[in-house]
Structure formats: C-alpha cells, structure tokens
Amino acid sequence: MGYRPARYPQGAPVLKPRDRHLLRRFSYGLTPTLTRQVKRAGGGSDWFEQQLDPRRVPDKQGDKSGWWPSLDRGPQEIWERSRDGVEGGWEVMGDYQRAVLMRRIHSRRQVLEVMTELWENHFNVPVNADLVYTWRRNYGDVLRRHALGSFSQLLQAAVTHPAMLLYLDAAVSTKDHPNENLGRELLELHTVGVGHYDEDDVKNSSRILTGWSVDRFRSFAARYNAEDHWTGSVQVLGFTDPNAGSDGRALTLRYLDYLAHQPATAQRVARKLAVKFVTDDPPQQLVDELASVYLAGDTQIKPVLRALVRHPAFRSAEGQKVRDPGEDVAASYRALRVRFAAPPAGSAGDPYGANAVLWQSTTLGTAPFAWPRPDGQPLDNASWATPSRLTSSMTMHWSLAGGWWPKEGVHYRGPRAWMPRRRIRFDKLVDHMCRQLLGQTSTAALLQACCQACDVGPRDVITYQHPVVRWRFHWLIGTLLDSPEHLTR
Template identity: 60%
Template sequence: MSVLNGRDRHLVGRFSYGVTPELARDVRRAGGGREWFERQLAPGSVPDHAADRLRGWWPSLDRGPSDLWRRQVKEIEGGWQVMADYQRWVLLRRMESRHQLHEMMTELWEHHFNVPANGDAQFTWRVRYGDTIRKHALGRFDQLLPAVVTHPAMLISLDNVSSTKQFPNENLGRELLELHTVGRGAYDESDVKASARILTGWTVDMWETFAAEYDKERHARGPVKVMGFRHANKSADGREVTRDYLRYLAHHPATARHVARKLAVKFVRDDPSPALISRLARVYRQHDTDIRPVLRALVGTREFQRAVGAKVRDPGEDLVATYRALGVRVSRPPAGTKGDAYAANQLLWQVAGMGVTPFAWPRPDGQPIDNLSWASPARLIASMSVHRSLAGGWWPSAGAHYRKPAAWLPRKTVRFDVLVDSMSQRILHRRATPRLVQACSEATGCKPHERITPDHGLVRWGMFRLLSVLLDSPAHLTR
C-alpha cells in the first residue's frame, strides 16, 4: 500500500475526518493534495451519494417546525429525540461524505454561530438551521451572517422572539458583536443597545405555528449608531437597516481578524502568529468576505506546513476518524425501539462518553476548538475505551460490520513487524516507526520477527490489542 507524502497527508488530514485508503485514492486521482483541496472547495462537482442517502434514515429530520411541535405536544416524538437523530446523522455523514472539507467547514460555522441542539423550542428549526449553514459554509461571510442571525433557530435561542421596541432584548445584539463578528474590545454598551434595537421585529410565532415572522409593530424606529455604522432607521420595516448593519459588520476589519483567527486556530495551531492572522484578514477583505480564498491562502503558508500534529482531535472527530480508520460499515437501523441497539444510534452514546455530543455545547460561544479543552487524562481514557471496544468489534454489535481480524494480514504468513507496518499504513497512513513496532510488540507479546498466520493467537483473539495501540497513538489522536 502506498501512502501519501508527508505534505499531502498533513493537508488532507487537517481538512478531513481522517485519511482512509479510499480518500488517499481520491487524492492521487486528483493529482495531489492541493488539487484535491481545490476540488473540495467546489463540493458540487464531487458526487456524494453514500452520504446523501443517510438523511432518509431519520424521516423527522425533514419535518417542518409546526409538525415537529405538534408531534411533541401529542407525545408522538419528543424534540430531544429528533435532535438526537440530527446528531447521529451529522456523525454518520462525516464518516461517509466525500465532501470532507465542506463537512468540516459546516461544523466549524455551527460552532461559531452556536445554537444548542437541545432546547424546548429551537429544536423545531434546528435541522433547517444546520442546512442553512451547510449551504453557505464555503461561500461569503456577508451572506452567511444574515442567513444565520435572522434564522428562527437563532432568534429563539438568543431570545430575539421576546424583543420589542419598548423592551429590546440584548442577547442576540450582544452575541452578534462579541462572538459572531468584531469580538470583545471593539464595541461598548451603547453599541449593544443599538444593536438590539436594530434587530427588533425579527420573531417567530411561538408555541403555535412556529412560523418565522417579521413584526413591524415590534421594530424600534429612530437613529441608530453601532461603532462606525449609522442609520436613520425611519421605517417601521427594519429589514433594510438589518441588512445594511450586518453587511457593515461582515466587512469590518475586526470581523476579518476574528474570522481569520478562528480559521487559523481550527486548521493551523492554537497560537497562530499575528502575521498569519493579518495576512488571512487581508485576503478576507480583498475578496469580499469569500472564505475560499482565505482557506487557499492559509494552506499556502509555511506556518500551516510546519504545524504537523499540532491539533488534537475533539471527541466527535476522534469517533468519526476511528470508524473510518477501522473501515466499520454502519447499516440503517430499523424503526422504533428495535433500532436503539444499532450502531447508527449507539454511536451517539459512544461520543457522549468521550466528552460531548455534536452541538450540545450549552453556551452561545460554541464548542471549543483548542487543544487544551480536549487533552485531559479523562478524555484520553475515555477515547482509549471506545477505541478498544471498536477494535474488538464488541460495541456496538448490531448494525455494525467490522473487518475480520484475518483481513488485516497483507498475506497468509507475515512477520509481525511487517504486519504492524502494513496496518500503520492503512490506519495511520504512514510507515511504522521502530517505536511503534516496540509498543505493538509489548502490547501483544509478539516479537518483531515472529511469524503471524491466520491461526496465530494474535489473529484468533488478540488483534484488538494491536489495533488499540495504533488508535491510541498520537498519530491518530491528532489531525
């Protein structure tokens, strides 16, 4: 098996949920890592049938807000159940999709514009909110921003549905500035108040139809000033001032730096240099907030190229990468409670045990993307436990199709050190080092030059130990 060169492996690994033999083949067919990267920036050009079919496994993901609320009220299906299915769907989609960069960017923006999946009202719109972010994930930030800020899920989550001209609710107006755009230090409390006034009128028909609405009677008219933005705001219909305000924020230099730093922390390292942030921010503004040129600029820097192994996988990335590395195939679960034991549903409990389920972060700042948050001893032990159960094919057992132990042998009789090298190339996509061979030897009791056959004890009952060493290695726990 031929592995990608170090530069391509770093690029593809950083912008995917784990290099697999299939993904490596796509990279080679494209002509290399940068060529693959360019194709990933235009996901519509790459068929993704296996990932697309997954949506149908959970029909309620395509139900409308009113229908979802009615089903909860009538105790047919709780909102928490629909949200659990949404979390399962995104995990499986990351495993299957050929649009790996698009999946990563969709997740990044869902964290940046965090609307927790669990909530007694926003669940009605949460799947469509994710769809909206997915649509704009590789486009212009000045189009993504208004799409999410005025989305019913965001309006419900940050209480804009209760905001009126008499009593503007400041939650959304504040987080829009602090978290979504310019960041702390760029505004003051008077800016927050004006921001909240601008956003009055955007609401939802709560507890009835859950239809998205714009209520002119709620909009606070009169002059507004937020930092350098000024508007007469004379009309009862405040949608124009909202549009102009969000465009101003999207193009603000502080927003450019905020977005640039977010991308650098996610894809380069936790402490990106000021020079890198300035460079990316400049590209962002020069290209009218288009994210794709910023990503191109990022991967072309020496700082990115030198950041090999600098990012720790979070629990979701770890679980997805482990399924991909082991080649575990997941089948559609049956409807009803019989499907609860199936892997497609059980994987949510696996990732929960590792620290966090997708989009369950309760605060508006979104799930952390730094190493420190996911590098604790407890997290490592939890990951090792999941690695071991998947390596052994023990849990989940229903609806999961594991590679047979003998299938890992490159030929019927193979030296142990050659087997380790073969498995390292397949799972870690790199040649085995002497240190890795030694660790595998100590874990299994096999000597480097020992002959391994299908009848050997390692294959008959000990392969999970060898697989676990590879999965617990720094090469797998980082991306």
C-alpha cells in the first residue's frame, strides 16, 4: 500500500520551513494562532524582531500567577507561614513552577519566555534549596526583566539577588570568614569558566562580594552590611582595585561588569546560546562570530540572537534538538489547545490541570528549576533522549490525547471538534491534524504511522460514526504527538 500524503487545502495555514524552524527553536510549540501571528507580522524574521521587544506584544492572558496567591506574598510573610505550618515553602515553590509552565503555555511573548528559562538555568537557583523560597519568584521576575538586555546587567542582577545570596551562602559571608561558594561559581559557571582563574582569584572574588546579605530567619529583607565587607587590595584576573572603603557595592558592580566583558565569558555565553538553539556540538566558527558580536555590542543579548538566527549553521540544524520535559509538556498542551480554569485553594485544587502539569513534567524527568546543582539543567539531547523519557512522554501524550488526566479544571477538544467536516478521507484528515498539531503538512511517514495506529487505509472515508471518531481518535492524536516532529524542536 502506498502512503502518498494528501493535502487538505482548507486546513490551517503552515509556515515556510525556515520560519517553522525558527519558531520551533524560539517558542514552546507551534499553534495555528501563532502561525497566523507570524503571517500577520510579515514572516518569521519580522515576528522575531517584534518578539525581541516584548512591550510590542500584548500579553494579557500570559501571566496566570494570580491563581496561586502566595506567589504575591513578601519574603517575610512566606517565611512566617512556612515556620508556623500554614503553608510550606516547598508548596509555594510548587506553585511557582506551575505558574512558569502556565506562562510558557499561554504567553504570546514566546521568545522572552524561552530566554528567561535559559538564564534561570544559567544562573540556577534550585527552587528546593534551603530558604530560597522566600525570594525565588522575585528572582525569576528580575531575570525576566533582563533576559533580552545586556548580559552585564543580567549578571549584576542575578549575582546580587537575595535568592542567589541565600543559595550560594554569600548571605552569611563576612570579612572574617568569606564564603567562597558564590565567588567560585561566579567564575566557574556564570562567566569565564574553568581554566581561566586560579584559587587566588576565587578568594578575591569572594572578598569582593562580602557585605551583600539577607536578614535570615527574621524579615528576610535584602541588605548590605558595610561592617561585613572585607577591605584591602583585590585582584581577579586583570581586575584590580584598592578596595579601601567599607561599602563595596560599587566595587561589586565594576567587578561583575569586568567579568561580563571578558573574551572567555563571551565564548561561554555564545556557546550556551549555540547549544540551546542550534546543535549540541556547534561549529567553532559560529561560536566565535557570536562572541565577537557580544563583545562589539557591549554584551547586549539581542544582537547576538539576531546573528544566531541569520547564521547558516542555524538554518541547517532543523530537527537536531530534543524537547526537554518542560518543553514537551508546554508544547503538548499548546498543540491540543487545552483550556485551563483557576484551581481552588487547598487540596480541592490538587486534581486541577493547572496544578497537575507540574507532576506531568516531573514524571518526564524534571520540573522547572528543580535541577539540584548550580550548573543548571542540561541543554544536550543525550540527557533527554533516554528510553524511560520516551515512554513517559508517550504516556503523557496518550493521557492528553484521550482527555483522561488531568480531568478537572481543563477543557479538551473532542473528536468532532477536531474534524474539519462531517465526511473526510483519512489521508486528508491526517494532513488537517498535522497542520493543527505540528504546524506542518502531512508526510508519507506520518500518514503511514497514523494509518497503522488507527487500522485504516489512506483513502478510507471517516465520518462521525466511524470507529476513528467514536473511539480511536486519541490514537491519531497520540501518534502525532509521539512523532519526531513533535518531540524535537
């Protein structure tokens, strides 16, 4: 039997391959609505340029954090409620993870969300680390504000933020006992990388950061304690300063700006972007070009992204990146256009879809910002292309395709809602569903897989009374969601 794909010309529009590739890398999944937005913008490049200025993109429905009231509480109140057994910090962090997933699913500012995730992993503060729950939601908001600005300002905002100070022990660092955790990770992970510094650099890096603190176990207010700042001459790499004053805040900002402008930092940032958006082993020429743009642009991120998407290596890397668990969850819900309701407070809200998405992501391998080490969640394919991950994804796709779990606080489109008309040949139905779920037309491989899954022939006529509509439609949806076209980005 031949599996020549048919076309359903009345179906959802599709993008040119290069535009589709751009959106798969810089969004959490294609939808017919997103495709129309791209076409209205004039194409992928114009859409991308609009996305680089999020203020130009209305996003009234993107932020669902109001569904979880504790995310708007201040650090002291969150701490006191946890201390008194009213609501654990881990519960607040679970709600933060859910709000993040909801934003990825619903936001029209897709590039901003993708970049925010990238930087929250680069400057990783695990949501389950001690005491960070008091400040972790604010930390994510701060990084979002800087996600498309300059890396120098992003670095300054991340390193001096109370969540980072709490996580890497700078909040308890003093001039008499400088804690080296943040000073070391700043060099090893956030900027220049291993091989570009020595232990003396780590010590002086840590001394520069003394004074930044958090009022732990009381108000949890961020503060600067001048009496805790180490004074005396410091040198890190080529950065030197007499460090004579007790207020080292300006010194810290100068130091971080120096690190942001280092060629080694430019290389690390460029490589991270290339691995995330191009391929696991990007050509050195691409990394060098991006690093050059980064330095020439005073560490501005937008010019680097523009150079990346214009590069031939990006255009030729279609299908080479695997979606990680969080991306798969977001993309699946986006493809199926599931509608969510705000969950009620307490245990009554546990089965609601907006809460269940966190367990789905965890089952697939990880939840947002739960990576336990400061190096952040991996970006490579091998970490997310295991057999157990694949079977877990298939299980999730099957549950969503059938509308079986979650069942409360969600609305799924039924088979008849997906059918473009009452009678349609199966090969044309597959093309219609490929346009709806994958943002592309059918292929011979997809048609064959759908025929075999649903036990029908390409030219069989499907009606509302056909078994495909009555009880096999989730087989069709699940097959498309299990395809490489959905599992890669």
